[in-house]
Amino acid sequence: MAIRRTHISARASGHGARGRRGGAAITVLVVSAISACGNGSEPNVSPGTATAVTASNPAGVPDLTAGEEVARDIEVPWGLAFLPGGDALVAERDSGQILRVSPGRALQQVYEVPGVAAHGEGGLLGLAVSPQYAENGYVYAYFTADADNRIVRFRLDAPPEVIFDGIAKAANHDGGRIAFGPDGMLYVGTGDAGQGARSQDPASPNGKILRLTPEGDPAPGNPTPGSPVYSLGHRNVQGLAWDRAGRLFAAEFGQYAFDEINRIEPGRNYGWPLVEGMGGADRGFTDPQLVWAPSIASPSGIAIAADTLYVAALRGERLWTAMLHDGVASEPAAQLEDYGRLRTVAIASDGALWLTTSNTDGRGDIRAGDDRIIRFPAR
Template identity: 70%
Template structure:
């Protein structure tokens, strides 16, 4: 069985915490606050200026506003979402100028392809980028604005591995786009959206305090990866899975795990630690970052909440985590799926 994303123990009782979070502090992973529950296959997560968040339901195409102290509220329905397998309404991101333009960006699976649209919560969507091949598996889907104000997109090979090495295909790549969906200036190939290639299925993007981009990648049967992304670099898929590609011109990952231990989807960086939400591994991995290298990884929350999809750092420094037990591959527990908050210390 390939590690696309593939009976948990019941989750421990959550501790209600109202302690304020500090952006400079490390998250306290012993103190979980349940922000929302009974969410259907949550995927994308983006924080609003008021401290609440938007969360995408993969299968329904709904966007919910969630926050501590009030019930989830539907604020948008993305039209044209066709959910099947791993496809549906996936990543969310807010415009860096959200306070002025109120744009929300979404990556979703439509009838013929995967695409990126932007919209205001009171308006109609505008498709900015389409033609990303879709499949039941390997649709990628994570989007995030980088420190440069440009939109980065993690795509999958849509189960055709040759696309990852094809510079003309947007699949199996990390793309770098303007907020209007055009190839960004300064990309490795002028006029191309491609930022890096040779990826199997990218679902995690995060930057450290020095502006370096890290990405999480699903392996096939052997190794999942965390990669340090450099423009124009080739990360080897399908020729190489895991390390061992340098002699052939590929860039090796910083971290590998057995697919049974990880299947990493979302990643986030708080301070000098990268956090990776593991689906098949049903745990949260912590990866110390040290000047572009990594220290000893360790896992926490193993088996506590089941499959983990998205991890994100809130503006106040808290770590938010979504479960993914209602995605068709998990073992749902009462109140699944949930959004949890771990305050910064």
């Protein structure tokens, strides 16, 4: 295995054409209240001793009946992250630009990430703001370059520094969500870049959730020392969020049958491409907690406030909510079906829920003002 610094190296794959949204919606939702892991021999990464984390959520619950538009006419918004003062940074996937969003003020372009090679689902994707932003000023971005998907960090007045690269790219399944966990480590959701075997290969960063230090090195306490891999067997991770007890949940695109919400634990194998949806526990894989047909989901960003999980659905064109009970997601319900494709959902420090539409991404029906950011205040 070739190593670049401490980064796993992977060969980049080629491009492909965008698809169009299609397929009739169905109304059956399959739910599991079990996140199981059997004792089979399939998984290739052993459970580890990742650092325990704790988390907290703002008081209050977003009022989904009181949405207010805070920005419009954004081109394919993808990542969204909050600055300490409450303003948000939003990434435009195709342009490589980062905009500053402040309610009641005009959009402000504050940075352009160099080297973004937008094609298909690739481009400027996830954003994260350093937990020590007030001291170091760092913003992190996951983007598609000419050769691969990579992560950079930068200050808004300085060039970027590559901290992790070698994540294979393709026209789809580029992953891209990044977020700092309650433990201060950077978590990264990647896709299989169209080759499912990568998801089961512990030497590939694709089809994984990675756990990195803020400098881009494998985080201490990962399941395999010296490896960035936190969990494997994923097809295309699109959302990461923690509940108030510090438990990690992830949203994942399925193929033909089942999209998933998984509770992520270190070293677990979530089955792709050997399993889609339920049914892998007897072979040592971990089953999802919630599954949907792709026609009503295609889950992207997720967020958690109090005991509610929020899931932005692209093809499903709705916001799914689910209740969390001691780390188990259940009781899903569809909300906000009037905005079209939904890409990112995030909870601000004041408890408000911010939601981005994704109707200008080549697969949606564009509405006046798209794409937009809608804010739902806490009550």
